[in-house]
Amino acid sequence: MVHAVTKQIIQLFETKGGSMYGGEAVTQLEHALQAAYLAKLGKAKHSLIVASLLHDIGHLLHDLPEMASENGIDDVHEELAASFLTTYFIDDVVEPAKLHVQAKRYLCATEQDYYESLSQPSKTSLEFQGGIMNELEIENFKTNPFYLDAIALRKWDDLAKDPNFVTPHLVDFIPSIELTLKK
Numbered sequence: 001m002v003h004a005v006t007k008q009i010i011q012l013f014e015t016k017g018g019s020m021y022g023g024e025a026v027t028q029l030e031h032a033l034q035a036a037y038l039a040k041l042g043k044a045k046h047s048l049i050v051a052s053l054l055h056d057i058g059h060l061l062h063d064l065p066e067m068a069s070e071n072g073i074d075d076v077h078e079e080l081a082a083s084f085l086t087t088y089f090i091d092d093v094v095e096p097a098k099l100h101v102q103a104k105r106y107l108c109a110t111e112q113d114y115y116e117s118l119s120q121p122s123k124t125s126l127e128f129q130g131g132i133m134n135e136l137e138i139e140n141f142k143t144n145p146f147y148l149d150a151i152a153l154r155k156w157d158d159l160a161k162d163p164n165f166v167t168p169h170l171v172d173f174i175p176s177i178e179l180t181l182k183k
Contacts, residue, residue, distance in 0.1 A: 002174060002178070003181055009057070009177065010170060010174075012057070012060050013060070013170055016028065016060040019060075021161070023119075023124075026163055030165075031056065031161065032056060032057075032160075033053070033168070034161070034162065034165050035052040035055065036052045036053035037165075037168060038052070038159055039053075039156050046179045048153065049173065050089065050093045051092070051094075051095075051097045051149070052096075052156050053176075053177075054081065054093070054097055055081060057080075057081045058078060058081035058084070061080045078097070078100060081097050082094055085098075089180055089182060090181075093180045095144070095146035095150070099146060099147065102150065103141075103147070103151045103153065104122070104154055104157075105130055105137070107151065107155075108132040109134070109137075109138055110138065118158065122158070
């Protein structure tokens with residue numbers, strides 16, 4: 001028996017997942033599936049696979065235009081995602097998803113060529129997401145017990161923008177979703 005929230009997530013991706021992923025050459029659904037599949041290929045635990053699948057679900061929960069970030073609008077998708085996920089999922093799913101924007105800011109500050117590896121839409125959104133972290137922000141970020149998972153998720157997130165990347169279907173991730181729901 002599939003849980004009601006799992007059905008809700010599938011429906012959300014079916015109805016809104018076809019929208020383009022913020023100036024990239026993939027849809028929201030393709031991006032989510034690629035991030036989750038990269039996590040799976042990386043032998044990540046179920047919770048991190050689900051966090052990778054759902055990290056951007058906040059983009060599907062608001063009614064802003066597809067190109068909001070390119071118009072300088074921060075849709076605070078990570079906060080919307082965290083609010084939604086907190087209701088249904090264990091912290092091992094919620095926290096990396098909530099921190100994936102902070103992980104981008106952290107990696108820009110700590111890895112020499114990371115900023116240059118970002119796509120232009122990701123560089124654009126970085127500016128209104130707080131920019132590159134300063135030393136105090138770096139130290140605070142590293143105190144979160146999920147910061148390493150957030151960094152792993154972020155790296156899969158950055159790679160999950162390939163229009164030619166073949167992934168499993170959304171339904172293939174149902175078992176992982178179901179395993180990470182709150183009891």
